[in-house]
Amino acid sequence: MTNAHKELLKEFQRDYNRHIEEEFASILTERSNLRLFFINEDQCFTDGKNIIIDPAFCGLYADRKTQKNIENFLKIDNTISSNPIIALKMCARAPNIHECLHIIYSDFPPACVSDERGTTNFRKKILASISNIIEDAFIEAAGCCEFDNLEHFLLWFRVGIGFRGQEISKNTGNNEIVDEEIDIKTSLLLSYMNYMTHFILYPFIEQSKPANEIIEYIDKTRQLFLDGAVCGDSTERYTYTQKIFDIIEPLIPKEETDNKLLDELMNKLLVGTKTHGTENSTIADYSNKGKKAEITRRLFTDKEGNPIESKDIQGKIDQEITRIYKEEQNDGGIPGLIKNTIYNPCLDYDCSKLHNDIEIEIIKPKINLNLKRAYQNIVSKYRLTINSYINRFNHLLKGTAAEIEDRKLFGTGIVSKKLTDVKKRYWFRTVHGEAPPNVGFLFLIDGSGSMYGERVKGAMETSIVLHEVLRANNVLHAIVEHRAIYGKACLEHNLLVSFSGRKDERFNLFGIKANGENRDGLTLYWAEKYLQKECTAEKKMIIMISDGVPSHSVHGNHGNKSYYPPVSIKDTALAVKKITRRGTEIVAIALTTPGGDDCYEQLKLMYNDVVACTDISKLTGQLLGVISKCLKRYS
Numbered sequence: 017m018t019n020a021h022k023e024l025l026k027e028f029q030r031d032y033n034r035h036i037e038e039e040f041a042s043i044l045t046e047r048s049n050l051r052l053f054f055i056n057e058d059q060c061f062t063d064g065k066n067i068i069i070d071p072a073f074c075g076l077y078a079d080r081k082t083q084k085n086i087e088n089f090l091k092i093d094n095t096i097s098s099n100p101i102i103a104l105k106m107c108a109r110a111p112n113i114h115e116c117l118h119i120i121y122s123d124f125p126p127a128c129v130s131d132e133r134g135t136t137n138f139r140k141k142i143l144a145s146i147s148n149i150i151e152d153a154f155i156e157a158a159g160c161c162e163f164d165n166l167e168h169f170l171l172w173f174r175v176g177i178g179f180r181g182q183e184i185s186k187n188t189g190n191n192e193i194v195d196e197e198i199d200i201k202t203s204l205l206l207s208y209m210n211y212m213t214h215f216i217l218y219p220f221i222e223q224s225k226p227a228n229e230i231i232e233y234i235d236k237t238r239q240l241f242l243d244g245a246v247c248g249d250s251t252e253r254y255t256y257t258q259k260i261f262d263i264i265e266p267l268i269p270k271e272e273t274d275n276k277l278l279d280e281l282m283n284k285l286l287v288g289t290k291t292h293g294t295e296n297s298t299i300a301d302y303s304n305k306g307k308k309a310e311i312t313r314r315l316f317t318d319k320e321g322n323p324i325e326s327k328d329i330q331g332k333i334d335q336e337i338t339r340i341y342k343e344e345q346n347d348g349g350i351p352g353l354i355k356n357t358i359y360n361p362c363l364d365y366d367c368s369k370l371h372n373d374i375e376i377e378i379i380k381p382k383i384n385l386n387l388k389r390a391y392q393n394i395v396s397k398y399r400l401t402i403n404s405y406i407n408r409f410n411h412l413l414k415g416t417a418a419e420i421e422d423r424k425l426f427g428t429g430i431v432s433k434k435l436t437d438v439k440k441r442y443w444f445r446t447v448h449g450e451a452p453p454n455v456g457f458l459f460l461i462d463g464s465g466s467m468y469g470e471r472v473k474g475a476m477e478t479s480i481v482l483h484e485v486l487r488a489n490n491v492l493h494a495i496v497e498h499r500a501i502y503g504k505a506c507l508e509h510n511l512l513v514s515f516s517g518r519k520d521e522r523f524n525l526f527g528i529k530a531n532g533e534n535r536d537g538l539t540l541y542w543a544e545k546y547l548q549k550e551c552t553a554e555k556k557m558i559i560m561i562s563d564g565v566p567s568h569s570v571h572g573n574h575g576n577k578s579y580y581p582p583v584s585i586k587d588t589a590l591a592v593k594k595i596t597r598r599g600t601e602i603v604a605i606a607l608t609t610p611g612g613d614d615c616y617e618q619l620k621l622m623y624n625d626v627v628a629c630t631d632i633s634k635l636t637g638q639l640l641g642v643i644s645k646c647l648k649r650y651s
Contacts, residue, residue: 020375021078021100028071028104029054036343037112041067044116052112059283061290062115064124064304069115071108073287076176078103086175089220092330095337095549096172105340110173113166114287117155122291124304127254133261138273145209145282147257148289153216153245154253158309168332170315177287178218204229205267206281213285216241219316219323233264246319250306341516365541366594368587373574374535375506376542380514387523394480398636405485405640409647455650456492456515456553457643458543461528462562462607463499463510468530471563471607474632476528481636483513483522486643492553494546495525498539499532500568505577507535509542515550534566535579536622537587540602544595555650556600559642561635563607565618588622596624603642605629 038052052067060069076082083097096103128147134140156174159166208230214223215238226234237260244256261268282289311319318324365371395402422434427443434441459482461475479495486493497510511517512524540558547556566588568579579587592602604623606616608630616628627642629635 018078020377024100024104025056025072025077028101028108029056033105033108037069037108038067040109041112041116044113045119047119050119054108059290060111060115060287062118063291064119064122067112067115067119068290069108069111071104073107073111074177074180074284076103076173076180077107079180082176082179085179086172089175090168090171090326090329092333095333102337102340105343106169106172106336109336110169111287113159113169114152114155114173115291117159117166118151118291119304121155121158121250121306121309122151122304123250123254123306126291127251128257131258133258136270136272138275138278139268139270141275141278142205142209142268143257143261144289145278146260147254148282148286148291149213149216150241150244150253150256151291152286153241153314154247154311156315157246157311157313158248160315161312162309165332165335167315167326168329168336171326171329172333173287174217174315175220177285178214178221180284199269201267202269202273202277205264206277208233208264208267209278210281210285212237212241213282216245217285219321230267233267236263242321245314246311248308248310250308365538365545367538367541367591370577370579370583370587371535371538371541372577373505374538374570374577376538377506377508379508379510381510381512381524381527383518383520384523384526385520387526390526391480391523394477395484398477398481401636402481402484402488405481406488408644409485409489409491454553455555455557455646456547456551457486457494457646458547458551458556458558459493459495460539460543460558460560461495461497462534462560463497463508463529464532464534464563465530466563467607470632472528472530474607474635475561476525478636478639479512479525479528480522482639482643483525485640487522491643491647492551494550496543496546497528498534500535500566500579502533502569503571505570505572505574507538507542508532509539515552533568534562535568535584536560536562536566537579537584537591540588540591540595544598544600547600557646558595558600558602559639560602560604560623561607561639562604562615562619564615565622585618585621592623601625601646603627605635605639605642607632607635 034052034054038050041052042048042050050065050067052069055068055070056072058070058073060067060073062068071077077100080097083103084094087094087097096106126144126147128134128140128143131140131143134143156170159170204227207227211223211226211230211234214221215234240256240260240263244253244260247253247256279289313319313324314321316323422443427445429445430443459479461479467475483493483495492515493513494511494515495513497512498507500507510524510527512527513521540560543558547558565581566579566584567581568584570577570579596602602623602625604619604626606619606626606628608615608628616626619626627638629638
């Protein structure tokens with residue numbers, strides 16, 4: 017786990033996010049007094065009244081390789097693996113749902129606590145482990161059968177834990193677990209527990225043939241695990257644990273045995289073991305009878321154990337991503353910045369290997385309401401310009417669109433399927449209404465050190481005017497400041513104004529500053545992906561505001577990733593060519609100064625469409641002119 021991941025986890029474990037998960041759990045379990053806590057102990061569990069969650073459980077949120085394996089298995093896109101904050105939110109919500117289902121359907125305290133079979137602590141642990149395996153399989157089946165929007169969480173997390181457990185199995189072997197400090201019988205018992213856990217909870221993982229010594233026990237208990245996992249009554253469900261224990265008892269030592277290896281194995285294969293541990297973990301005496309449920313299928317199979325393919329997982333994941341974005345936008349109490357690091361962009365973009373291992377930090381600045389007065393002063397200064405362009409754009413945006421109205425008593429045509437309407441409302445007619453051009457703009461503002469002084473001030477004021485004009489006409493747009501960090505394999509993309517952000521994001525435009533370098537090629541690939549995900553407009557345009565060729569110095573282990581002309585020029589030109597060919601227009605605004613480098617000629621080497629701005633005071637008018645031409649073209 018990198019320092020960036022640790023920082024992200026620390027930022028996430030604030031009371032705002034804890035409250036979101038606690039409120040969700042209260043609604044799902046229908047218990048207003050439920051409390052939820054975040055910990056950093058690599059375990060998740062519930063005592064029936066409280067839920068304990070480690071969002072970093074198993075390190076899954078930081079394991080991008082496993083996340084991609086999950087996405088490939090579930091046949092969904094890479095939205096989660098490419099966004100650590102989304103992965104972290106999933107790693108908090110999924111075990112939260114799991115523990116909520118335990119509260120709804122499981123008994124507390126667990127029956128294994130008082131079972132007479134547990135004459136030693138180790139035997140109690142075996143009872144608890146068998147019960148936990150069956151309970152986990154049951155509650156996840158109940159989550160699919162009784163609720164509409166839980167399956168994708170349960171699938172994503174269980175597949176992730178399964179793939180992590182598969183790595184454990186590669187190291188220990190599926191057939192036997194050998195340790196010099198335990199006897200052969202205990203080793204076989206652990207191999208049996210390992211095999212049955214995979215059989216009932218991870219049927220998608222192919223297991224090797226078990227050791228001959230445990231095949232008999234597997235054959236005798238396989239159906240008991242399957243039947244127990246679909247038994248809707250919690251008391252009857254525990255009887256399957258007792259039956260399984262009685263069958264495998266010859267493998268269980270009667271004397272006390274070290275629990276260390278058993279605990280390690282079960283903690284790695286299950287979401288958590290304390291929920292059905294050997295002791296009641298509730299601080300105060302508390303008991304709960306689990307609700308009954310009718311099970312018609314399991315998480316990965318039907319009731320008979322035949323594999324089934326889950327449907328519309330992508331759609332549900334997309335809904336979840338939308339929810340997460342709304343939560344982030346509504347969080348007004350974020351101290352500092354929300355950082356969201358994307359690793360190895362070459363895995364997500366078809367860019368050069370030169371950009372491999374370069375991190376991209378997507379930063380959402382904290383909204384500073386104290387800047388409201390300063391913002392209004394800038395708006396007042398340019399009020400005439402703003403009003404002029406609002407009126408001009410309003411005229412351009414008045415296109416027409418044809419709409420069909422049916423269920424009419426008269427019209428221009430008949431809808432045949434409406435002929436049975438007793439009121440004879442089977443006519444339709446065509447009406448024409450206003451429809452603005454379906455186009456969205458992404459403004460990329462150079463945040464490098466060379467922008468210092470009048471350029472950065474002009475870019476800031478221009479951004480404010482642009483935002484006011486476009487917002488007044490409901491034109492989709494976003495404004496992003498970008499820079500490369502000198503000496504580090506890292507880019508910063510500041511989302512000053514996002515496509516679906518809050519109104520108060522406009523105050524972020526005062527945060528534009530000059531510091532660092534540029535890596536335009538990679539920034540353009542990111543911008544294309546950002547437009548595809550966030551901008552709903554059919555036509556998309558990137559407007560790059562820059563004052564020269566990109567360069568980025570990288571030191572240390574990634575020194576071979578430095579980005580200088582002529583390589584940076586060729587790479588940026590290739591990015592422009594690819595992105596333009598795929599349908600996204602790109603226009604560059606060259607900020608030149610008298611006596612300085614010929615920025616316009618430099619940018620012409622990379623961009624097909626370049627507008628020269630030799631006077632920063634005219635930048636606003638030139639940018640609005642570019643937008644006007646685009647709107648005319650699509651109106």
